[in-house]
Amino acid sequence: MSLPEILKVRTLPTIENMEIKTEVLDPITSSNQECIFQIPKNGMLDGGSFVSLAVRCSAAASAAGHAFFPLQTGIHGLVQSAYLMVGSKVVASTEDYGHYTTMIRQFDSPEHRANVDMVKSGASMDRFNSIDAATGRLMPKDLVYGVFAADNTARATVPLLSKPTDSDATTPVFSVPLSSLIPMMRTRKLPLYAMKENVFLRLVFKQQANVAGDVGNICCMTNGHGVDSSIVPSLVNIKFYSDHLYFKDGSMERLQSQIFSEQGLSYIYEDSVLTNTQLPQTANPNSPAIQEQRIERDIAVSGKTVRSILIQQKDTGKQHPLMGLYHSESDLTDAEYNYRINEQRYYDRDIVNPAHKYNELRKVLGKPLAVPSLMYSLEPDTNKAAADHTLNQNSMYIGQIEAHQLPNGLNADRTNDIRGLSHYTGVDLTTTGFNVLGNGKRVGVKPITYQALYKRTHDKRAARTLRFFSNVERVITIKNGDVMVSA
């Protein structure tokens, strides 16, 4: 199943003449709920193609700059799910795209996120530094400080350039690469010219009506805003910039011959499978006691070839005033976890140490999750001598962001706490340890089981939702222009 060079996303081994044509496509169907693009069947579809996305807020919110995108998510929160379809077949998809991309983008370097991705996605809190030498607290670097102070009088806001307005003409327009929407396109191109059926990109949008419970679905709001908080897609700005590659050296013709041959063309690609599960609420322990909660959850990947699993978890339905829906929350205590794969425990010992968890997560993408220790877990601020690891210091910024007051030095009110909100875990399941397609772990009929022990603490016992994003290998076969995909 060797893959022709022109389908790989990498530098060609030899210098070839290539032509790139970009077509700007309007959706064939467009509404506040979804839009569908029909991609012309020309050339090779490149993952560098992108969708321009924008939203509008209410006039009152616009006038006062009250609406802002979730700080580490940006415009990605608009997309609920993305599907790449050939005819009626879904070739690849990403469910809960906002959650997935909030996590994935944090593996890019903070400099890249701040200097490149901030402009493209509208996210705005990716770098940190010391606020001063006297307190050493970490402060977000890429916000605008109307009042700068080391104490709780500091006032930070999201840069205006990233805030939506009520006008299609003035609201910022962001660009989201196809390779981000559809992970398959990170490593593969699609030979559109040799396909019989039409190819579609379908985006389903998240909804945010003017109700308190919806705030944070797409945009967050300034504290005490008192205005209409509804957000709608700016449909006139939503377009697909489709890059089509044409090779002049005969390789496209050779590929076409292969596709129309007896065997056709088959190759492996990556796709994402989402498994949602919930943990029930527990009894509320009194500090410093803890309430243990041991769980086992099946991850729906039986029969599949799995490359990795990434886990996002937070209290069910929780909307953070600054991060919106899109975060993964760390407990004060250590959750222990392990996996059973093909009836074997994966780790000798359960993983407990947060730094160890971080290193296991790093292997999934071959690069570290680039967030400070305080964003990954609350490790530096918790008292390990207490069973419930009580917070006994606050080494994060204690001012306001968009008028939301962060916890003070006493950790009095953690409603707006941004610490521990990038607590993702994951496991690399490649059989060689190398991040290339074709070496995923084959899972038998029994699904992978996630085994965990949570130690719930006082007032942190709510029902919790876990999202398992499994990166699986699938096979696409293109024969005589017809496309078939494995499960």
Added chain:
Amino acid sequence: MSSPNIVNVEKFEILPSNQPANNTYSFRGGNPIITMTIPAQAKFLRPSSLRINGTLRVVKADGTNVDNLGLRAVAAGGGVAHAVQLSSRVGVHSVFQNVVLSSEATNQSLEAIRQYGRLVSSLLSSTHSEQDLMSEKSVCDVLDGVDAPSSTLVNNDVRFSIPLYCGMLMGGNPIPLSMNGVNGLKIQLELAADQQVLKGANATDGAGAFYQLKDVSVSGDLLVGDDKTTSSLSVAGSGAFQYNSYSSLYSVINSSDATQTYNLANSQVLSVFHNFLPVSHANNYAQDGFTNGELLNTDPANPANYDQAVKLKRVSFSRGGVKLGLDYELDVEENSTEGLPETQVNINYLNAFQPYSTMSRMVNDKKLLSYGGADLVPYKNPLGNGSRQVGVDNDAGRRNFGIGLAMDRVSDVGVSFKGQSYSTRIVSDLDGKSPNAVYTFVLAKNTLQYSPNGIMVMS
């Protein structure tokens, strides 16, 4: 050894073989050596996956946790702040004085690094950006790159999971653990003195602050080969494989025109670098023993105080008395006089870690240099009204300075120093009354030969 065909990855986590009864390693407590063994088996170790895990506890003389910058005191409604810190550029790596890798079955030494923290000090600063230190390294290595936030990382017991920056483990090739390989891998970590690791105004209070390590383990990935690969590992045979290793040397520089000669005794030296520290700053609670500053003279009015930056004039390298690598002297006198980065010297120093042309992540950014002051904390008013980003608050000065040379960036074979000496000549205005320690680290290629009779390392 041909490239193995890997079919599976197994995880391992192994506890030390000399676990103390109280599960606590401590220089102060008399348990300064940690020994961990990955047994011989017909598998490969994925070197980049190896991590030393544990919990670091930094305590005052009375055994209670420190409270740097008084953050815990604030949370408790008031109290007394303490200042007992780790190096903000080395973090928990600083607790390891010496790191020795050896074959478990034969005790043959494979790599031995002394002054390991000094190696890490240069290595991390030359390969990581300010934000890398602030993010990735803060989670795993207990450092933030800047003094103030780094100090608050250790106010509570804090867990770590760190790689070992040994040449052998930084290579990409799997390490065979069987008799046809290293025959099991023993890792011996010797802890550094508390006075070297810790610094701060309150470090000397009482009997002095100290640190402890708990719950120490080594974890990583084992690569399982296919049947053919596994059987080739299981049946005693003969063969060889190459690996890199760091070694270290120590010397002192004190004169304005100092030629120092080293016997590297290795036939395939890839790079050499040197970093400097005033001799009185080592093993001293009052000083950070892991800074990579420039050479310093003492204050004529206060001879115990190294606070006069030395003007660096020229640097050259030679092998057997003949210029090495560069056929000219690195003349940086003007830069040094003007308080600018000594560009030629810096470039060659950085090139000793990775090809300079590919380098993009380091903390040599000018705003992080301590010329005329100290580190700047940039973005005091980020994006504010289009105004310049200004640094107002300063962190203690922290440069990434050293001299170094990559011997062979073309063929990666290295240069032989068997029977040939390696020398550096440093011309500066060192005043002859200010001894500065020179920590030298040598990256070299080695060949491990195995046979049914055992293993042999050829340097």
